[in-house]
Amino acid sequence: MASLRPSILNPLFAAATTLPGIGPRLSVLVEKVAGTKVVDLLWHLPSGLTDRRFTPKVGDAPAGKIATLTVEVLAHAQPPPGNRRVPYKITCGDATGKLTLVFFHGDQDYLERMLPVGDTRMISGKVEVFDGKRQMTHPDHIVPVAQAHQVLRVEPIYPLTEGLSPKILEKAIAAALAKAPEMPEWQDAPYRARQNWPAWIDALRTAHAPQNETDLALLTPARSRLAYDELLSNQLALALMRLKRRKARGRSLQGDGSLRKKVEAALPYKLTGAQQRTLAEIDTDMRSEDRMLRLLQGDVGSGKTVVALMAMLAAVESGTQAALMVPTEILAQQHAETLQPLAAVAGVKIALISGRVKGAARAALLEAVRSGDVQIVIGTHALFQKDIEFADLGLAVIDEQHRFGVHQRLELADKGRGTDVLVMTATPIPRTLALTAYGDMDVSRLDEKPPGRKPVDTRLISLDRLDEMVDAVSRAVAKGGKVYWVCPLVEESETIDLAAAEERFRTLQYVLGDKVTLVHGKMKPAAKDAAMEAFQMPGGPQVLVATTVIEVGVDVPDATIMIVEHAERFGLAQLHQLRGRVGRGGREGTCLLLYSSPLTETAKARLKIMRDTEDGFVIAEEDLRLRGGGEVLGTRQSGLPVFRIADITVHGDLLATARDDAKLILSLDADLETERGQALRTLLYLFEQDDAIRTLRSG
Numbered sequence: 001m002a003s004l005r006p007s008i009l010n011p012l013f014a015a016a017t018t019l020p021g022i023g024p025r026l027s028v029l030v031e032k033v034a035g036t037k038v039v040d041l042l043w044h045l046p047s048g049l050t051d052r053r054f055t056p057k058v059g060d061a062p063a064g065k066i067a068t069l070t071v072e073v074l075a076h077a078q079p080p081p082g083n084r085r086v087p088y089k090i091t092c093g094d095a096t097g098k099l100t101l102v103f104f105h106g107d108q109d110y111l112e113r114m115l116p117v118g119d120t121r122m123i124s125g126k127v128e129v130f131d132g133k134r135q136m137t138h139p140d141h142i143v144p145v146a147q148a149h150q151v152l153r154v155e156p157i158y159p160l161t162e163g164l165s166p167k168i169l170e171k172a173i174a175a176a177l178a179k180a181p182e183m184p185e186w187q188d189a190p191y192r193a194r195q196n197w198p199a200w201i202d203a204l205r206t207a208h209a210p211q212n213e214t215d216l217a218l219l220t221p222a223r224s225r226l227a228y229d230e231l232l233s234n235q236l237a238l239a240l241m242r243l244k245r246r247k248a249r250g251r252s253l254q255g256d257g258s259l260r261k262k263v264e265a266a267l268p269y270k271l272t273g274a275q276q277r278t279l280a281e282i283d284t285d286m287r288s289e290d291r292m293l294r295l296l297q298g299d300v301g302s303g304k305t306v307v308a309l310m311a312m313l314a315a316v317e318s319g320t321q322a323a324l325m326v327p328t329e330i331l332a333q334q335h336a337e338t339l340q341p342l343a344a345v346a347g348v349k350i351a352l353i354s355g356r357v358k359g360a361a362r363a364a365l366l367e368a369v370r371s372g373d374v375q376i377v378i379g380t381h382a383l384f385q386k387d388i389e390f391a392d393l394g395l396a397v398i399d400e401q402h403r404f405g406v407h408q409r410l411e412l413a414d415k416g417r418g419t420d421v422l423v424m425t426a427t428p429i430p431r432t433l434a435l436t437a438y439g440d441m442d443v444s445r446l447d448e449k450p451p452g453r454k455p456v457d458t459r460l461i462s463l464d465r466l467d468e469m470v471d472a473v474s475r476a477v478a479k480g481g482k483v484y485w486v487c488p489l490v491e492e493s494e495t496i497d498l499a500a501a502e503e504r505f506r507t508l509q510y511v512l513g514d515k516v517t518l519v520h521g522k523m524k525p526a527a528k529d530a531a532m533e534a535f536q537m538p539g540g541p542q543v544l545v546a547t548t549v550i551e552v553g554v555d556v557p558d559a560t561i562m563i564v565e566h567a568e569r570f571g572l573a574q575l576h577q578l579r580g581r582v583g584r585g586g587r588e589g590t591c592l593l594l595y596s597s598p599l600t601e602t603a604k605a606r607l608k609i610m611r612d613t614e615d616g617f618v619i620a621e622e623d624l625r626l627r628g629g630g631e632v633l634g635t636r637q638s639g640l641p642v643f644r645i646a647d648i649t650v651h652g653d654l655l656a657t658a659r660d661d662a663k664l665i666l667s668l669d670a671d672l673e674t675e676r677g678q679a680l681r682t683l684l685y686l687f688e689q690d691d692a693i694r695t696l697r698s699g
């Protein structure tokens, strides 16, 4: 469908290469810091400033300060031929004193053109004192006095990347700003007036032209307004999706409890209060005519699987099928193995759809799914494949959804009519962030662990004590325990990661022989699965060295020790997930977080949280507080939205307001047809929420 983006936005959605100075080579660098479009440069806000309005006489210019000086060029001194280490020097001065301009690898032609002897120039840069004499190395600006206005001002400093010159970036951003139009006001006028916020274009210009340090704060009226715009577009988009879902016909799935009763009787335990409560919430959704879209949040080991099973049984009781989608083959298999015997008690057939089943066997399996002979299907994203058809898919459960894109959520559900959707995640998400990512879902929390879990003994240990760790591993192995050893994650280079893990693998292998196995990101999925599987087997290897995060959710009940090297490099949520892998089988678990000293204060505080609590939600909130929203949970991989302007840790209140605002807007003007509604459409397009706009009748 063609985009109906208002034409007023067209200049902003042109390629960044249309801006002066941004050729194909630089566009790569610009893309790295900001993005590919003009609008991306608008969102690239200054992180600092340089005040060039200080204009002392040469004799008064203090060392170490940025100054703009008006000087006469007195003499050029070229370096001796062949000696490139001696700089090109130019002496200049005024009535009060002299100053040497220093250029390493200076080009004579260029410098003679820029600084002809006898002329007066305005130069700006940091004044240094060397050997008791004033100098300036590579001035930032050299202009004829007539162009003083170009220099005598406060310059914004933008976040850069190597190879991108600040001048070029600033010029491109200024050009982008010049293209920014006046926008129709999408904010509520009384609210904006109360907040004292400028109009959009003024806010943008102000944010890009800080005059002093306080202008750089995140809560200035200009920045707050821009942040609010972004948050409102996010919340409005989610609210629209939610509205659409409500309008889409769901179906009432009413289980009679007959199958559930049998399975519950066969469970070796009783459901916890939290499990019963969330199940009741799910039942209510499934029974209703509306389509369910519910997120079940629960720590590793909180017992989500059995909740999923019970929900799926309700779907089967009401004559439909259910599907459980998980991120990896091995998890699919594990779930199938746990659930099959339970389902069998109630006479329910579960099938595992795996890439390993091929040919006639696969054809038969797919036929059984198509005919409805199989009632519950478990698999990876392979469940999306075209050849998989359901007789009648009533419920789709998606486990560990962070591995799947947010948009994939509904794709599985599209295999049925009005299919209910239950998304399960073990990643504890702070409430504020949950709002940004799942504003379109209802949320249940499994906040109580099954009884009998022993706390994991967590210790912070300096990497210097590696030898002791190896001894501890040997002792645990001798006692029959299983140990995970996770090696550092260095994002820049998988090769370095691998080298570190291989080295660790060899160290351990030297002591423990074939009791050690290695799994890394460069292995083929099948080989990885095989190694994980071997580790899981009784009598298999007892130490698993891994480069990347161990497959989330894989259950090795007798794993007792988790060692994480360079724990300070991991997100807390990741560490929490890793720690959740041990101490599951009733045995005591130990988690050793190895760090390299010295730690920064923040890193220290973060690791201490890990030591002091096992509550995933507390950890997530603290992580957010300490690191800021952009970084929490390794946001980029997590499928959570990344905000360009807003910072959840600072603008959390604005987010809550934006949510209420979005609700109110849609309750009054569900199709965004009023004047403000039209302006809000522009806002949605501005923040590229095109999907949300498509939900509108006349979108």
Ligand code: ADP
Pocket (backbone or CB within 6 Å): 269, 270, 271, 272, 275, 298, 299, 300, 301, 302, 303, 304, 305, 306, 426, 450, 451, 555
């Ligand atoms: P999650 O998927 O949330 O990480 P699981 O569903 O794998 O957790 O459950 C972890 C373990 O707890 C499993 O071994 C499961 O059998 C067990 N379990 C689940 N619910 C209960 C309960 N109510 N009482 C005791 N054990 C339970």
Ligand code: MG
Pocket (backbone or CB within 6 Å): 304, 305, 399, 553
């Ligand atoms: Mg699970």
